[in-house]
Amino acid sequence: MTLRRTLAAALVAALPVGCGSPAGSPSAEVTGSVTLDGKPLAGAEVQFVPKGNAALGLHAAKTDAGGRFRVTRDAPNNPVKPGTYAVLVSKVSGGNDPSQPGGGMEAQKNEVPAVYQDRNHTPLTAEVRDGATELPPFAITQSGPAK
Template sequence: MNKWYFIAVLAVGVTGCSGSPDGPEMAPISGTVMLDGKPLVGAEVFFVANGFEGFGKTKESGQYSLVRGAPVGECKVYISKLPEAKVGASGLPAAIADDPEQMAAMGQAIASSGRGVKPLLPPEFSDPEKTKLSFSVPSGGSTDANFDL
């Protein structure tokens, strides 16, 4: 194989991994999620726009911060929370149980199948297709992306 071909393929692969200059502008997002006036602990918060998804998990105070931020502009938001007692007794492999995104996806799949664990929140908050939640992400980010459910 020609060494120049190999170098060209490697160069394309490396630049592809660094992120696209055509990708959306991202901004830091944090806030608080409350349910019936109380902090919602251990909920997964997702901001979705243009094929990109930001993720964070709420703390004891209901506060969250998206790990990689969210795309600037209007984002669809959904918040997932499974009952605590049923998640811990799952006996799942650590690779799945320790990954909040895997657990959220699994919980939604089980809930949509009509069997097993149901999310604590109704679909208008927890279902990525049915959510009524949204947030307009400013270019400088926001620390006030609060949701009172």
């Protein structure tokens, strides 16, 4: 009976190791949506690039049919950390079959204006808090941000 209790105690003590964030290392989950000219942007890549603190790490997600995305821990050692991020959005279409005429990379087109893909010029930013952060929709347009 004593051996059983000792093993049970050791098992319980070992459970927190490797699960979740290390103590004192907050992590976050970020949700939001992207629209292009007022319509949900499905199949777009949304990247969160740290602004001024590279230790925050890069995170990315793909939008669903409704333009919604969810960014969480990419890997056990890469949690989404609270901080300020530049948000990049891109959606590449076309050029999927290089064996067909006009089907190579030269036929690919990014449906999102280049400014939303440039970490130094994107007008999109996000302030991520510890825990759950629901961002307001990122409403982008083909004409780019208003000046």
